[in-house]
Amino acid sequence: MVNSETVILKNGLKVLYEHHPAAVVSHVAVMVKAGTRDEGKGEEGLAHFIEHCLFKGTKNRKSYHILNRLEVIGGDLNAYTTKEETCLHASVMNQYLPRAVELIADIFHNSTFPEKEIEKEKDVIIDEIHSYQDTPYEQIFDDFEGQIFKGHSLGHPILGTEKSLRAFKRKSIVDFIKRNYHPSVTVFSVSGSIGLEKAVALAEEFFGSKKSTTAIPKRTTFKKYQSSEVEVPKAISQVHYISGIPGYALNDPRRYTLVLLNNLLGGPGMNSRLNLNVREKYGFTYTIESGYHTYSDTGIFFLYFATDQKHFNKTLKLANQELDKLCDKPLGDKLFQQYREQLLGQI
Numbered sequence: 515m516v517n518s519e520t521v522i523l524k525n526g527l528k529v530l531y532e533h534h535p536a537a538v539v540s541h542v543a544v545m546v547k548a549g550t551r552d553e554g555k556g557e558e559g560l561a562h563f564i565e566h567c568l569f570k571g572t573k574n575r576k577s578y579h580i581l582n583r584l585e586v587i588g589g590d591l592n593a594y595t596t597k598e599e600t601c602l603h604a605s606v607m608n609q610y611l612p613r614a615v616e617l618i619a620d621i622f623h624n625s626t627f628p629e630k631e632i633e634k635e636k637d638v639i640i641d642e643i644h645s646y647q648d649t650p651y652e653q654i655f656d657d658f659e660g661q662i663f664k665g666h667s668l669g670h671p672i673l674g675t676e677k678s679l680r681a682f683k684r685k686s687i688v689d690f691i692k693r694n695y696h697p698s699v700t701v702f703s704v705s706g707s708i709g710l711e712k713a714v715a716l717a718e719e720f721f722g723s724k725k726s727t728t729a730i731p732k733r734t735t736f737k738k739y740q741s742s743e744v745e746v747p748k749a750i751s752q753v754h755y756i757s758g759i760p761g762y763a764l765n766d767p768r769r770y771t772l773v774l775l776n777n778l779l780g781g782p783g784m785n786s787r788l789n790l791n792v793r794e795k796y797g798f799t800y801t802i803e804s805g806y807h808t809y810s811d812t813g814i815f816f817l818y819f820a821t822d823q824k825h826f827n828k829t830l831k832l833a834n835q836e837l838d839k840l841c842d843k844p845l846g847d848k849l850f851q852q853y854r855e856q857l858l859g860q861i
Contacts, residue, residue: 519710523717526698526726531713532705540611540706543603544618544721548694550597551667551733551809556681557690559674562595563639564687568602569593570631572624577631583617584610591617597668598810611708612716619720622695627687636679643673650754651801651820658756661744662814666736698726735811736760753826758816764808772806772815778853779840780804780817782860787839788817792832798825802833 521529549561570577584591589606591614602621604614646652656671663669702721704713739760762769780788780803788802802819817837821829845853 521710521714521717523697523714523722525722525724526696527717527721527724528701529714529717530701530703531710532703533707533709534705535707537705537707538608539605540608540614540704540708541603541605542611542614542618542705543601543701543703544622545599545601545701545703546695547599547699548690549595549599550670550672552694552731553667553670553690556678557686558670558678559639559672560678560682560686560690561600562672562674563635563679563682564690565593565595565600566635566639567627567632567687568621568625570635571626571628572620573626574620574624580617580621584614587613589614595672597672608706608708611704611706615716615720622721623724627684629684632682632684632687636682639673639679640676643671643676643679646673650748650750650752654754654756654818657744657746658758658816659814661742662739662758662760663736664740664742665738666734668736668809668812693731696726696730697721697724699730733811751822752820753823754818754820755826755830756816756818758814761806761813761815762808763811763813765810766813769806769808769813772813774853774857775840776804776806776815777857777860778845778849779836783856785856787836788819788833791836792819792829796828796832798829798832802829 517533519531519533521531523529550559553560569580572580575583581591584604584606587606587610589604589610591602591604593600593602595601602618604618606614646656660669660671700721702717704716762772777783778787780786782803783789786803788804792802793799799819799821804815804817806816807814817833819829819833
């Protein structure tokens with residue numbers, strides 16, 4: 515049985531421990547409430563850029579020593595950025611957990627952001643942007659969110675733009691961190707078998723001395739949704755199509771209903787309505803799906819497919835018919851129970 519426990523340190527840092535009695539590997543993560551939506555004008559992509567630059571050297575280590583510290587004992591160190599948070603995480607054998615926590619704390623608190631490395635990393639991320647632009651399936655989702663959240667930082671692409679990246683300076687990084695990286699909006703989490711007491715002790719040792727501040731900027735809630743339609747010509751063999759609307763937020767109780775609805779419409783199961791009635795029945799498309807993503811104060815519900823130009827109008831018509839059925843025909847008790855069991859099994 516898995517038990518989760520939470521402790522809040524004096525400086526506001528939240529410690530989350532999940533106990534797995536038989537685990538021989540421990541997973542640790544530090545997540546701060548600072549993502550793409552916390553970027554100001556001209557800062558598009560800065561949160562993600564900082565995530566990359568955190569690994570470029572600290573007051574105690576050069577980049578090589580950071581990357582080698584856990585690799586030599588078979589561990590894993592990585593990070594990611596989303597629209598709402600930045601996370602550093604590591605997985606190691608239990609006996610090396612203190613080493614992993616010390617390393618993450620060093621990266622989190624003592625990164626120096628050398629100017630030379632900053633310039634080098636700009637080219638790395640610009641190359642990453644170009645790879646996304648060469649992948650229509652990836653690019654269309656960025657463009658879609660840009661339309662849904664037009665005029666709001668939630669619509670910024672996580673990677674930013676080549677123009678915004680070129681403008682970043684060391685001061686840009688330092689100012690963003692000073693503004694957003696505080697213990698009161700940070701979670702230190704451990705999953706393993708070490709016990710809550712040891713997890714809290716590690717948090718206290720490596721993160722407890724950092725003082726918090728009350729001057730944390732408040733996020734602006736997105737409220738001004740306007741429908742729009744955009745067509746982007748590309749020299750590719752397929753038509754990629756996506757449509758959708760804002761959905762329920764992360765803590766909205768109605769989200770459970772939307773999760774179930776999305777699952778039966780176009781979720782991961784091969785028996786979803788879109789898959790059965792468009793792909794399997796007619797063979798018009800290889801990929802057709804619906805999705806529901808949540809944020810702290812809003813969300814997105816969407817339908818996506820890719821198909822040859824000659825099948826586009828037929829595919830769109832069939833997809834819309836499935837949406838109409840959801841609106842017009844109530845789901846019977848038997849089917850409701852079936853899809854609910856399916857969702858529980860997937861979870």
